[in-house]
Amino acid sequence: MASDPVEVAPLLLNKVLTCGPVSGRIVEVEAYKGSEDPASHAFRGESARNAVMFGPPGHLYVYFSYGMHHCCNVVCRPAGVAGAVLVRALAPTSGLEVMRRRRPHAERDRDLCSGPGKLCQALGLNRDFDGLDLLSSASTVRLLDDGRPAPTAGELGSGPRIGISAELTSAAEPWRFWVVGDANVSR
DNA sequence: CTTTGGATCGTCT
DNA sequence: GACGATCCAAAGG
Numbered sequence: 001m002a003s004d005p006v007e008v009a010p011l012l013l014n015k016v017l018t019c020g021p022v023s024g025r026i027v028e029v030e031a032y033k034g035s036e037d038p039a040s041h042a043f044r045g046e047s048a049r050n051a052v053m054f055g056p057p058g059h060l061y062v063y064f065s066y067g068m069h070h071c072c073n074v075v076c077r078p079a080g081v082a083g084a085v086l087v088r089a090l091a092p093t094s095g096l097e098v099m100r101r102r103r104p105h106a107e108r109d110r111d112l113c114s115g116p117g118k119l120c121q122a123l124g125l126n127r128d129f130d131g132l133d134l135l136s137s138a139s140t141v142r143l144l145d146d147g148r149p150a151p152t153a154g155e156l157g158s159g160p161r162i163g164i165s166a167e168l169t170s171a172a173e174p175w176r177f178w179v180v181g182d183a184n185v186s187r
Numbered sequence: 188c189t190t191t192g193g194a195t196c197g198t199c200t
Numbered sequence: 201g202a203c204g205a206t207c208c209a210a211a212g213g
Binding site: 044047048049063064065066067068 | 194195196197198199
Binding site for chain 1: 203204205206207208209
């Protein structure tokens with residue numbers, strides 16, 4: 001959990017993210033390095049918004065974007081060094097009724113968590129949850145291992161990250177990872 | 188099915 | 201004052 005985001009990202013696949021009655025299996029992620037990655041919020045140094053990315057690993061970094069959406073990340077480098085993994089999609093595993101109520105526009109269950117903004121809406125996450133320790137049993141949001149292993153080489157997809165300006169030097173890096181064939185992967 | 192444009196506001200320049 | 205680590209609806213093939 002405390003190493004290079006590009007190494008950690010694929011290992012988070014098939015882990016379970018849970019918040020109260022609602023939970024889902026992680027099926028798509030993106031790695032964001034800190035100082036070496038122009039696409040990272042931490043590239044230009046620490047600020048009030050991204051402070052959690054500079055804190056200890058295993059904590060939740062939640063940001064607000066586009067004036068209406070929240071996205072959540074797992075911090076994964078030692079305190080003082082920025083780095084995180086964006087959770088892009090979940091396969092819903094429990095609390096589906098609550099998710100549907102929070103996301104009335106979702107017509108199919110695969111629309112509930114198939115995007116970083118969607119899954120935060122489904123889990124009810126916002127900036128109030130920024131900084132939570134995902135590995136503490138006392139936290140309202142937790143990252144759990146239910147025994148399913150990370151995808152094998154044949155089950156693991158990878159490619160360029162989504163929504164990154166093409167002019168950035170790291171835009172073409174294959175730092176997006178997903179579970180091949182899962183219906184909840186975005187797009 | 189794919190493409191396009193609008194919504195909306197915290198954050199940093 | 202500009203710009204997003206996005207989502208959705210509407211319009212066009």
